[in-house]
Amino acid sequence: MVSAKIAIKNPTGLHLRPAGILCREAMNFNSVVSFRFKNTTANAKSVLSVLGACVKSGDEITFVCEGEDEEEALVAMVKAVEDGLGE
Amino acid sequence: MLKGTSASAGIGIGKAVIVEETELIISKNLVEDVEAEKVRFQSALKLAVEQTETLAKDLATRVGEKEAEILNGHILLLSDPMLVGEIETTISGENVVSEYAVEAVCNTYADMFASMGDELMQQRATDMRDIKTRIQKILLGVSSVDIASLPMGSIIVAKDLTPSMTAGINPANVTGIVTELGGKTSHSAILARALEIPAVVALVGFIDKVTEGEDLVIDGSDGTVFINPEESVKAEYAAKREIFLKEKKELEQYIGKPTITKDGVTVELVANIGKPEDVEKVLQYDGEGVGLFRTEFLFMDRASMPTEEEQFEAYKKVASTLNGKPVIIRTLDIGGDKEIPYMGLSKDENPFLGYRAIRFCLDRKDDVYKPQLRALLRASAFGNIRIMVPMVTCLEEIREAKALVEEMKKELDEKGIAYKKDIEIGIMVETAAASLMADAFAKEVDFFSIGTNDLTQYTMSVDRGNDKVSYLYSPLNPAVLRSIRHVIECGRKEGIMVGMCGEAASDPSMIPLLLAFGLNEFSMSASAILNARKLITSYSTKELQAMADQAMSFTTVKEIEDFMKDFISHS
Numbered sequence: 001m002v003s004a005k006i007a008i009k010n011p012t013g014l015h016l017r018p019a020g021i022l023c024r025e026a027m028n029f030n031s032v033v034s035f036r037f038k039n040t041t042a043n044a045k046s047v048l049s050v051l052g053a054c055v056k057s058g059d060e061i062t063f064v065c066e067g068e069d070e071e072e073a074l075v076a077m078v079k080a081v082e083d084g085l086g087e
Numbered sequence: 088m089l090k091g092t093s094a095s096a097g098i099g100i101g102k103a104v105i106v107e108e109t110e111l112i113i114s115k116n117l118v119e120d121v122e123a124e125k126v127r128f129q130s131a132l133k134l135a136v137e138q139t140e141t142l143a144k145d146l147a148t149r150v151g152e153k154e155a156e157i158l159n160g161h162i163l164l165l166s167d168p169m170l171v172g173e174i175e176t177t178i179s180g181e182n183v184v185s186e187y188a189v190e191a192v193c194n195t196y197a198d199m200f201a202s203m204g205d206e207l208m209q210q211r212a213t214d215m216r217d218i219k220t221r222i223q224k225i226l227l228g229v230s231s232v233d234i235a236s237l238p239m240g241s242i243i244v245a246k247d248l249t250p251s252m253t254a255g256i257n258p259a260n261v262t263g264i265v266t267e268l269g270g271k272t273s274h275s276a277i278l279a280r281a282l283e284i285p286a287v288v289a290l291v292g293f294i295d296k297v298t299e300g301e302d303l304v305i306d307g308s309d310g311t312v313f314i315n316p317e318e319s320v321k322a323e324y325a326a327k328r329e330i331f332l333k334e335k336k337e338l339e340q341y342i343g344k345p346t347i348t349k350d351g352v353t354v355e356l357v358a359n360i361g362k363p364e365d366v367e368k369v370l371q372y373d374g375e376g377v378g379l380f381r382t383e384f385l386f387m388d389r390a391s392m393p394t395e396e397e398q399f400e401a402y403k404k405v406a407s408t409l410n411g412k413p414v415i416i417r418t419l420d421i422g423g424d425k426e427i428p429y430m431g432l433s434k435d436e437n438p439f440l441g442y443r444a445i446r447f448c449l450d451r452k453d454d455v456y457k458p459q460l461r462a463l464l465r466a467s468a469f470g471n472i473r474i475m476v477p478m479v480t481c482l483e484e485i486r487e488a489k490a491l492v493e494e495m496k497k498e499l500d501e502k503g504i505a506y507k508k509d510i511e512i513g514i515m516v517e518t519a520a521a522s523l524m525a526d527a528f529a530k531e532v533d534f535f536s537i538g539t540n541d542l543t544q545y546t547m548s549v550d551r552g553n554d555k556v557s558y559l560y561s562p563l564n565p566a567v568l569r570s571i572r573h574v575i576e577c578g579r580k581e582g583i584m585v586g587m588c589g590e591a592a593s594d595p596s597m598i599p600l601l602l603a604f605g606l607n608e609f610s611m612s613a614s615a616i617l618n619a620r621k622l623i624t625s626y627s628t629k630e631l632q633a634m635a636d637q638a639m640s641f642t643t644v645k646e647i648e649d650f651m652k653d654f655i656s657h658s
Contacts, residue, residue, distance in 0.1 A: 011400045015207050016214075017156070020163040046169035048196055051211060054203055058396055 001066040002074045006081050013056040018085035019047050025080040031067025033077060044077065091265065091290030093310040094276035097335075098328035099263025099285040100321065101240035103301045103314075105294060106232050106252065111223050116184045124178050128185035131225040136165050138221065142254045150281050157250045161218050170196070186226045193219035217249045237261060242303045244294060248275035258282045263305045265312055267293050279307075280371075287312055338617040342373045346620050348602060349627035355608040356620055357413065359588055363404045368613040373620075376412035378536065378610020379475070379588035380405060382419055382459070391429050392454065398462035406470025413471045415536065415586075415610075417515060418459055418488075420444045420477040430455075439544070444478035449487055456488075460495045467507035474512045475536055480520040482527060488512070489531075515588070517541035522570045525577035535578045536610070539589025543567050562591040563651065564644045568600065572639070575604045586610055596651040598622050599658075603635030625658070 010018045026033040026044040033044040037059065043049040044063070055061060065073040118124045143158035164170065170192065177188035197215035200208045224230070234243070235255040242263035245252070253275050256264075264279050269288040279286035285307030297303070297314050304313040304324045308331070313320055346356040357378035358369040369377060385393045385401055406414050421427060422435060422443020435441035448456040463474055476488050489512055499506050513534035516522055522542065529535070539562045544551055546567050551560040562568070571587075578585035586608030591597040593611035598619065601609070605628075609619060634654055641647045 011404060012207060016160045016163070016211065020160070023163070023167075043169060047163050047167045048169050051208075052196075052199060054208075057400060 001064060002070050003062055003064045004074055004078050005060055005062045006078050007058060007060045008055050008081060009057065010085055010087050011057055013059065014050055014053065014085075016047070016051065018087060019050040021086045022050060022077075022080060023047050025076055026073070028076065029065070029067070029069050029073035031065045031070045031073045033063070033065050033073050035061040035063045037061045089290060089293065089296070089312045089314070091287040091293075091310045091312060092271060093307055094269070094271055094273075094288040095264075095279035095284060095286035096308040096331070097283065097285035098324050098331055099242055099303070099305045099307065100324060100328065101242040101262040101303060102238075103244050103297050103299060103303050104237055104241040105297070105299050106234065106243050106245040106248075107294070108220070108232075108246075108249075109229055111186075111220065111227060111229065113186050113190045113223065115187050117182050118178075118184055119182075121179045121182060124185055125175055127226070128174060128178060128188070131185065131222055132165065132171065134225050135218070135222045136162055138225075139165065139218075139251070142251060146254045150278070154278055154281055157214070158254060161214060161221075161250070164214060165218055165222075184226075186223045189219055189222050189226070213249070217251055220249075221251060234261075242305065244297055244303075246294065247273075248278075253278045256282060256284070258284050263287075263303065263307070265290055265293055265303070265305060267291055338621065341617045341620040341624070344620065344624070346375065346623055348623060349625070350629045352602070352628045354602070354606065354623060355413070355584075355586070356616055356623070357415075357586075357608060357610045358613040358616060359610050360405070360613070363401050363408075365613065366405050366408045369409070372613045372616045374613055374616050376409060376471070377405065377414045377416075378586055378608055380414060380416045382417060383421060383425070386419065386421065386427055386430070387425070389429075395458040395462045398459060399465050402463055402466035402472065403469045406466050406472050409470055411471050413473060415473045415475050415513070415534075415588075416463055417475045417477050418445070418463075419448055419455065422447065439541075439550075445476050445484050445488065446478070449484065452491065456491060457495060460492055461499070464492070464495055464499055464506040464510065465504060467510050468505040472507065472510065473534065474510060475515055475534075476512070477515045477538070478517060478541070479514045479528070480518045482524070482531065485512075485514055485528065485531060513583075516574050517545065519545050519570070522546075522574050525574045526580070529577045529581035529583055532583065534584040534586065535574060536586040536588045536608070537571055537574055539567070539571070539587060539591035542570060542589070543591075546570055561644055561648070562589070562594070562597060563647045565639075565642055565647060568639065568647070571601070572604045575601075575606055579605050584608060593619050595622060595655055596648070599626055599631050599654065600635055600638060600651070602626055602628050603631035 008014060023045055034041050035044055037053045037055055040053055042053040063074055063077045139158055139161050143155045147155035173192045174188045177191055178185060193215050197212045200212040234252055235257055237260050239260050241261050243261055244265050247266050247268040261284055264284055264286040266275060266288045267290055269275050276286060276288055285305055287305050287307055287310050290312060302315050304316050304321060345353060347353045355375050357376040358374040359379040360377055361381045362384050385398055402416060422438045422441060424438035463472060466472055476485060479485050492512060511533035513532050513536060514528060515538045516535050517538035521528060543560055543562050547559045547564060549556050549559040551557050575585045584607045587606055588610040592609040593615040611619060638647055638650055
């Protein structure tokens with residue numbers, strides 16, 4: 001299991017469009033990709049789960065990847081967020 | 088006559104078509120073969136995704152990518168593994184039919200989003216209910232009202248229009264829309280505007296008042312709706328409709344056209360805005376940027392100061408939406424006339440001559456001005472932001488403000504945060520002092536923007552809100568015109584941009600004079616832009632010089648007004 005902390009910089013937080021891009025990225029990997037935020041854990045492959053976490057701009061989330069391609073998955077997820085999730 | 092909220096301008100005359108969603112009856116029926124039920128659900132889901140994809144594609148080509156985005160969001164939700172998983176678990180765990188499982192699971196999410204409170208989450212709740220109905224209709228074999236093939240001259244009457252309903256609207260057949268719910272910014276209102284269909288929303292109880300096929304006349308410009316109007320009303324509105332369409336068509340010719348005079352002088356035609364959302368209108372009317380973004384809205388109607396972060400987001404949104412077009416943002420302009428309890432501003436005896444705007448900001452550097460300047464600088468990395476300082480009266484003020492900007496730049500450099508290194512800083516010229524000292528100011532700032540509302544008020548020493556003296560309030564007063572001409576001349580001499588962001592910039596009597604003086608930028612409310620472009624492109628600045636010289640030779644406002652009226656009627 002690997003994990004990394006990163007801040008969300010999208011202006012409206014993890015809303016539908018950025019959440020969708022985050023999920024599509026996560027689905028490229030076989031590992032279980034999730035993130036911890038406050039007291040919840042969200043499944044990064046589910047738009048609903050990501051939306052439900054209610055992550056606002058500036059909030060920090062911790063990605064947790066577990067599985068055969070966990071290292072690559074973590075790097076990709078962090079990069080996707082850093083690139084602004086399409087915004 | 089009924090009155091709703093105006094949502095999309097124009098006159099619609101036609102017959103009512105009531106579009107009501109059939110109430111779906113979902114009962115908790117049990118199934119024996121759970122696996123077969125899952126297959127049934129999967130095939131309905133597949134069809135729902137396909138239908139949505141078709142709608143989204145159709146909408147993207149007919150209207151625009153932006154309008155299709157909401158449906159692309161639905162596709163994401165429909166394919167969500169968690170949603171699909173939970174529906175299947177409900178089918179197998181409770182041995183229930185798919186439509187019931189869909190109902191239960193989608194409602195849980197819709198309620199969850201609805202309870203989160205913010206506006207974007209409310210939209211997600213609406214989305215969940217919309218996709219729920221779409222899957223259930225497929226499962227139950229209920230066909231939707233076919234909005235795409237309504238007869239010509241239909242006026243759609245509905246409780247509210249869901250995105251999947253609006254997507255099918257064909258503007259060739261639909262001459263109007265009336266809904267009981269919604270607001271100016273609801274999805275159906277935005278789409279109606281994009282499709283240029285007249286629309287009235289938030290007309291409570293309308294469906295009960297109207298029957299299918301009845302004659303309706305609606306005025307989307309002011310929210311008026313008539314049911315079975317008399318012939319005279321119909322004729323009156325038919326005439327209004329002609330005028331509206333004619334004027335609209337005439338002005339539409341100016342969309343995408345450069346703002347250039349007959350003798351080849353290009354000026355900037357930009358908009359005044361008060362909220363980030365106003366940018367939509369700026370783009371709609373083909374504004375070339377923003378000449379005045381008032382930042383007061385961020386500070387009003389709230390209990391505490393907005394954070395630097397909140398300000399950053401608002402400025403960034405405008406800058407990035409305008410995609411490189413200039414955005415002049417005015418720093419906070421408040422004083423004792425505005426009630427902002429948390430600011431600790433006491434009631435000024437004379438708020439317009441008192442502790443306000445830059446005077447207040449320089450006194451409150453740490454908690455007010457520095458955070459705003461930092462937010463502006465950070466946002467400048469995302470677009471073409473220029474900073475404008477209001478109500479400047481002496482050079483010390485602008486020097487101090489500029490020094491603060493430099494200080495904030497250093498702070499950002501140390502933290503490695505990006506900003507526009509060569510960000511321009513200008514002043515709003517709106518006091519008599521700034522106008523008289525314009526030659527000196529022009530050497531120290533990057534641009535001027537003449538705020539004619541306050542400049543007129545300060546120059547004429549007149550409160551325009553006071554009926555007894557408001558006759559003195561006119562930018563065509565020779566004193567005000569001389570002041571304006573002087574400011575423009577001083578700015579041009581130093582080669583800096585001189586704009587105007589008061590109401591005078593869109594005034595047909597002022598435009599020829601301003602062009603003759605050499606104004607570079609005209610900023611006005613977005614809806615006035617196309618008419619201003621029409622006027623500007625009809626003049627030649629060279630030919631205007633003699634007229635302007637004559638106008639400036641008069642010494643009373645009456646003479647100038649009459650002269651300009653006469654000039655306009657002959658040009």
